Amino acid sequence: GTGFADGRGRVIVAGEYFDTEGVEPNNRDWSSMGNFFINGPAGGPTRITASNVLTVGTFGGMILNGNGGSAAANAAIGGIQFLPDGTQAPYDFGSYRSGSQQIGGDGVNSELYQSIARPLSRQNIFGRVDFELSPALTVYAEGQYGQSETTYANGTNRNQIGNPLTIQQDNAFLPENIRQQMIATGVTSLTYLRHSRDRGLVNTLNDASTYRFVAGLEGDISGWSWDVYYQYGRSEQDNTIRNMMIVPRMNQAVDAVLVNGQIVCRDQSNGCVPFNVFGEDAPSDAALDWTRGTSSSVSTLKLDTFAANISGDLFDGWAGPISVAAGAEHRREAANVTADALSSSFAFIFGNPQPWSGKTSVTEGYVEANVPLLSDVPGARELDLNGAVRLTDYSTSGSIWSWKAGLSYVPFDGLRFRGTRSRDIRAPSVNELFSAGRQFTGTITDRFNNNVLVRGIPVIAGGNPNLAPEVANTLTLGAVIEPVQVPGLSFSVDFYDIKVTDAISTIAPQQLMDQC
Numbered sequence: 001g002t003g004f005a006d007g008r009g010r011v012i013v014a015g016e017y018f019d020t021e022g023v024e025p026n027n028r029d030w031s032s033m034g035n036f037f038i039n040g041p042a043g044g045p046t047r048i049t050a051s052n053v054l055t056v057g058t059f060g061g062m063i064l065n066g067n068g069g070s071a072a073a074n075a076a077i078g079g080i081q082f083l084p085d086g087t088q089a090p091y092d093f094g095s096y097r098s099g100s101q102q103i104g105g106d107g108v109n110s111e112l113y114q115s116i117a118r119p120l121s122r123q124n125i126f127g128r129v130d131f132e133l134s135p136a137l138t139v140y141a142e143g144q145y146g147q148s149e150t151t152y153a154n155g156t157n158r159n160q161i162g163n164p165l166t167i168q169q170d171n172a173f174l175p176e177n178i179r180q181q182m183i184a185t186g187v188t189s190l191t192y193l194r195h196s197r198d199r200g201l202v203n204t205l206n207d208a209s210t211y212r213f214v215a216g217l218e219g220d221i222s223g224w225s226w227d228v229y230y231q232y233g234r235s236e237q238d239n240t241i242r243n244m245m246i247v248p249r250m251n252q253a254v255d256a257v258l259v260n261g262q263i264v265c266r267d268q269s270n271g272c273v274p275f276n277v278f279g280e281d282a283p284s285d286a287a288l289d290w291t292r293g294t295s296s297s298v299s300t301l302k303l304d305t306f307a308a309n310i311s312g313d314l315f316d317g318w319a320g321p322i323s324v325a326a327g328a329e330h331r332r333e334a335a336n337v338t339a340d341a342l343s344s345s346f347a348f349i350f351g352n353p354q355p356w357s358g359k360t361s362v363t364e365g366y367v368e369a370n371v372p373l374l375s376d377v378p379g380a381r382e383l384d385l386n387g388a389v390r391l392t393d394y395s396t397s398g399s400i401w402s403w404k405a406g407l408s409y410v411p412f413d414g415l416r417f418r419g420t421r422s423r424d425i426r427a428p429s430v431n432e433l434f435s436a437g438r439q440f441t442g443t444i445t446d447r448f449n450n451n452v453l454v455r456g457i458p459v460i461a462g463g464n465p466n467l468a469p470e471v472a473n474t475l476t477l478g479a480v481i482e483p484v485q486v487p488g489l490s491f492s493v494d495f496y497d498i499k500v501t502d503a504i505s506t507i508a509p510q511q512l513m514d515q516c
Contacts, residue, residue, distance in 0.1 A: 008132040015125045022119035022152065025112045034109045039098040039445065039453045046451065054107025055455060056100050057160050057193035060084050060280040062091045063178075064164065068188030077187055080178070081106060086279030088175065099452030100161035108195045110155055118152040137219040144212040151205045157196040157245040157292075157349055162441065162456030165192040165254050165277060172256045172263040173276040194277050198288055199243050208237040224312035233303040241295040245349040246342060250275065250291045297339040297353035301430070304332045319383075320372035327366055334359035335430040350441050350458070358434025358465075362427070366390040382410040392425070396433060397468040400425055406476075416480040424474055428467040428504050437462030442509030459509050472500045 001012035025031040036053035040046060056064070062081035066074035081091040094105025101107075123146070130140035159165045167174060167190040169182045182188070216229025255266045256274035265272035273290040276282040283291075309327035316322075336357040343352045367389055374383035386406045393399045406420035442459040446452050478494030 005131070009130065011127070011129045013125075013127045016123065018120070018122040020117070020120050022115050023117040025114065025116055028116060031111060031116060032109070034111065036101070036111070037453075038096075038101045038103065039451060041096070046445075050096075050103050052094075052104050052109075054094065054102050054105065055110050055158070055160060055195070056093070056097070056102055056107050057158070057195050058082070058091070058106055058108065059156075059195050059197055060086070060282075061192060061194035061277045062106075063167075064161070064191045064193050066182065066185075066187035066190055067166075069182075069186040073185035073187050077178070077181055077185070077190065082278045082282075084280035086282055088178075099446070100455045101453055108156070110158070110195075113153060113155040113201055115152045118150050120148060120150045122146070122148040134219075136221065137217065139217050140215070142212070142214040144210075146210045147208070149205070149207045151203060154202040154204055154241065154350075156201060157198070157243075158456055159192070159194045159196070159245075159250075160456040161193065162454055163247075163349070163458060165194060165251070166190070167192045167277070168255060168257075168266075170257055171254075172258040172274065173278055173282070175278065192277060196245065197280065198283055199292065202241060202243050205240045205242070206237065208235070210235045224310055226308070226310040228308040229306075231303070231305040231307075233301075233305075235301045237299045239295075239297050239299070239353065241348070241351050243292055244295050244351065246291055246293050246347050247349055248347055253287055253291050293342055293348065295340060295343045295348050295351050295353070297337060297343065299337045299353075300335065302332075302334045306330045314369075317372060319375040322372070323370045325366075325368045328364070330361070330363045332359065332361045333430050335434065337436075346439060346460070348439075350439055352437075352439040352460075354436035354438065354462070356434055356436035356463075358430050358463075360430055360433065361395040362392060364390060364392040379411060380409065381412055382408065382416075384408045392427075392469075394427055394469070396465070397427070400469055400471075414482050414484045416482075418476075418478050418480070420474070420476045422472075422474045422476075424472040425469040426472075426504070427469040428464075431463060432504055433463050433465050433467055435463035444509050444513045447514060457509060459512075461506050467504055468502060470500055470502045470504050472498050474498045 001010060003010050034052040034054060035049065037047050038050055038053050040048040056062075058081050060082040063078050065078040066076075068074075079091045079093070081089055083089055092105035094102040094107065096103040124144070126142070126144045128140065128142045130138055132138050169179060169188050182190075211234045212231070213233075214229055214231045216227055218225070218227035220226075249270075249272070252265055252267050252272050253275035254277055256263050256276070257266045263274050265274050271290065273284070273287045275287040275291055276284070307327065307329040309325065311323070311325035313321040313323050334357075337353065337355055339353045339355045342348060344355060346352045369387055371385045372382070373385055374380040384407070386408065387404060389401065389403045391399060391401055402423050402425045404420055404422035406418065409417045411417075437460045439458055439460050441455070442457045443453065443455045444457055446454050475497040476494060478492060481491040483489055
């Protein structure tokens with residue numbers, strides 16, 4: 001930075017470049033150990049930790065159980081896995097299994113297919129210029145731009161216990177010995193698990209950019225400081241997830257049958273290409289082309305802010321000047337999200353951002369004051385009362401008050417006691433109000449089925465336009481110790497009691513399961 005115009009003007013420019021390659025799981029010995037939670041055996045703890053905790057299933061696929069036959073027949077046909085070349089082999093469920101997890105055996109350590117720390121590249125630039133029009137008036141402007149990019153692996157395309165495949169008895173790719181066993185025992189279909197690395201892992205590219213501009217005036221009038229400003233902000237995020245399984249197409253392609261000597265999809269609509277799931281290298285390029293796709297979305301957030309503030313000493317009280325601050329602000333926030341057609345129809349195995357838009361506005365005003373009650377009297381070096389009140393009006397939920405009242409007491413130099421009682425609010429964000437939803441996979445304990453842990457359950461989380469601000473009643477008590485014998489040394493201790501009502505939060509998958 002530098003000054004100009006004989007020091008009446010100043011200009012500052014700053015920049016940052018940051019780049020990290022991230023940390024892949026195979027770079028750390030502990031990440032390959034498979035340390036994880038798993039439901040404990042009956043009669044013991046509900047959850048235990050163990051090493052080599054794996055997810056049931058293989059990359060070549062495995063039969064979990066049959067359907068349609070007797071319980072014994074359905075169980076007997078399970079436990080067959082397919083090696084990468086399609087060769088059949090018994091599946092090892094390890095030393096212990098619970099739901100979709102097992103300890104040891106032939107399962108998949110899914111932790112090995114997600115980054116420990118994601119790679120990130122980031123660039124920022126900032127500039128500010130201000131100019132003194134007079135000793136009591138300054139005009140200023142600021143600008144900032146930031147951009148970041150990250151690419152990382154999300155893991156495999158997983159057909160696991162939460163979302164398995166169904167293989168019919170007449171499947172054209174089904175090995176004949178298994179088909180004959182199904183016919184002989186009355187099993188009509190198979191529940192099939194497969195962790196797919198076909199064409200590599202699912203991977204995400206996230207590119208985000210942010211712009212911010214501020215222009216304002218600040219000055220002094222008869223000892224009072226004031227400022228007014230306008231701020232504009234815009235943030236845009238491009239999110240692309242590649243090599244994603246398209247679930248309806250996968251289910252359609254897996255249901256392959258033989259017609260006139262040709263293997264085709266039972267449902268041949270939309271150009272379906274049959275998919276062979278028996279072996280890691282089994283599916284054709286054409287089948288992968290048809291069942292894999294790219295999910296993409298663009299999120300844009302805009303913010304306009306107009307604000308004015310003033311502060312100064314109102315008058316001299318009996319123990320010192322009574323100072324006040326007041327201000328008003330108006331903000332407008334708008335968001336818009338676009339998404340591809342497949343994501344909009346929840347076709348991919350996870351993610352599936354939904355298009356939506358929404359906007360809010362808020363107008364608020366506040367007054368704060370600090371009133372010295374005692375000063376330099378026996379037993380009280382300082383005793384100050386401070387308070388504030390704010391009225392906020394939201395376009396979505398109406399008006400609401402917030403306030404605080406506090407005391408600061410210094411009995412002697414080096415010791416300060418402080419306490420504050422307040423009513424605080426947090427309004428829902430545009431995303432919390434209007435988001436149409438995004439799909440992810442959750443893990444639940446199925447309390448209605450022997451408390452088994454089930455991973456890979458699809459969950460959709462979205463916004464709620466009827467949300468009102470959450471309210472917290474807060475009490476804070478504390479002390480600050482600054483021994484005069486040791487300049488620069490400071491200790492503090494604080495007690496907080498916070499009670500929140502109408503808290504804004506996303507309901508967890510386990511809560512949904514339990515309450516239903």
